[in-house]
Amino acid sequence: QVQLVESGGGLVQAGGSLRLSCAASGRTFSSYRMGWFRQGPGKEREFVAIINRSGGATSYTDSVKGRFTISRDNIKNMAYLQMISLRPEDTAIYYCAATNNLRSTDAGSFEYWGQGTQVTVSS
Numbered sequence: 010q011v012q013l014v015e016s017g018g019g020l021v022q023a024g025g026s027l028r029l030s031c032a033a034s035g036r037t038f039s040s041y042r043m044g045w046f047r048q049g050p051g052k053e054r055e056f057v058a059i060i061n062r063s064g065g066a067t068s069y070t071d072s073v074k075g076r077f078t079i080s081r082d083n084i085k086n087m088a089y090l091q092m093i094s095l096r097p098e099d100t101a102i103y104y105c106a107a108t109n110n111l112r113s114t115d116a117g118s119f120e121y122w123g124q125g126t127q128v129t130v131s132s
Contacts, residue, residue: 011035011107011121018103018126025095025130031088031105031123039063039083042108045090046116047101047128056114057103058090068114073099095130102127 012034021027031043044059058069058079067079078091088105103126106119 013105013121013123015105015123015126018128020129021095023097023130023132026093029090029103033086038086043081043088044106046104046106049101054116059114097130097132100130
């Protein structure tokens with residue numbers, strides 16, 4: 010079992026940067042693919058980014074490519090989402106999640122979720 014706790018959210022002006030962190034408990038962190046999702050006001054939860062178990066492969070939704078970078082540290086049991094050039098439309102609650110599934114980026118395939126951290130981007 011994995012417990013996830015996000016941090017690093019906040020209020021930032023458009024064009025600014027934030028780094029989200031996800032602290033994971035448990036000794037099997039490296040056996041999970043880690044993902045970031047977000048849910049904006051009045052919107053469905055959407056996939057943002059995913060990283061494989063070793064950290065050697067990543068994938069992003071089109072709207073964040075070139076601006077967001079997902080990474081992980083399997084020694085520290087941490088996952089990160091570095092966000093630059095933030096836009097008002099990036100405003101959302103951001104969740105980290107863990108999955109044993111080797112392919113899917115669908116939220117339903119993620120077994121463990123954090124409580125979320127709010128990111129607000131002002132124009």
